[in-house]
Amino acid sequence: METIEIFGYLGALMVGLVLGLMGSGGSLIAIPIFTYLFHISPITTTAYSLFVVGTSSTIGAFRNWEKGLVDFRIAIVFAIPAFIAVYVVRKYILPIIPIEIITIEDFMVTKDMAIMVFLALTMLLCSLSMLRKRKALSDHSQINRYNYPLILLQGILIGLFTGVVGIGGGFLIIPTLVLLVKLPMKKAVATSLFIIALKSLIGFMGDVGNLEINWDFLIGFTVVSTLGIFLGIYLSSFIKGEKLKTYFGWLLLVLSVGIIYKEVFT
Known part of the structure; x- marks a missing residue:
């Protein structure tokens, strides 16, 4: 195994670790690991990401279900429009986007470049949000407000976003559950993992048939990631969430700048 592949599988462990610790991210x-370490095209990369994150999140969701932390009523209402939206995007919309989107003089914007830059901008906004000093989301115990139309709308929007970028979207789901539905933080993280698992795996099903899947590689990467999520769930009892959020914010900032430089300026 080449050195760069070893770093890639260490990255797989980190993917699960972050999911186990934070419920998102x-x-x-x-996606950068698949694209730049394993040299997989961004479209295939986003599909692989959905499978890995969906499978790993399923393991974490099951552990949280055993602890009684998953709010299934909210999860189902949120997940149904989300996974319909992500499936439609992956199955029908992405395949019809041309490989070469636009050319301005000697500069060509391709589908792969657009996806990676969109991802990088998402990572940049996410990192700035994490690094910004602000009042933490409340871990309160108010009675849940089941505003179903609003939950459905949020599910659709996050599903569309997930379909394009190929991410779980937990960093969007968790604030929605805490601020709009009034779930306590631990329940929001646990319910987020369940939602991510459902919509990511169904989104991946939209890619089956459109893409050639290297199942041996994908399953191996997913196994390593799953080990990471068990480690993350265990360590979550010992690591302060605010400090972890800051470290992860800096990591995303560095990655986002690197992706933009790689895609636009090289």
């Missing part, structure tokens, strides 16, 4: 790391 794993796919933001997975």
Whole structure:
């Protein structure tokens, strides 16, 4: 195994570790690993990311279900429109986008470049949000407000976003569950993992048939990532969430700048 592949599989462990610790963020790391360490095209990369994050999240969701932390009513209402949206995007919309989107003089914007830059901008915004000093999301115990139309709308929007970029979207789901539905933080993280698992795997099903899947590689990467999520769930009892959020924010900032430089200026 080449040295760069070893770093790639260490990255797979980190993907699961981040998911286990934070309930989100794993796919933001997975996509650059697939693209730049394993040299997989961005379209295939986003599909692989959905599978890895979906499978790893399923393991974590099951562990949280055993602890009684998953709010299934909210998860189902949120997940149904989300996974319909992500499936439609992966199955029908992405395949019809041309490989060469636009050419301005000697500069060509391709589908692969657009996806990676969109991902990088997402990572940049996410990192700035994490690094910004602000009042933490409340871990309160108010009675849940089941505003179903709003939950459905949020599910559709996050599903569309997930379909294009190939990420789980937990960093969007968790604030939605805490601020709009009034779930306590631990329940929001656990429910987010369940939602991510459902919509990521169904989104991946939209790619089956459109892409050639290297199942041996994908399953191996997923196994390593799954080990990481068990480690993350265990370590979550010992690591302060605010400090972890800051470290992860800096990591995303560095990765986002690197991706933009690689895609636009080289």
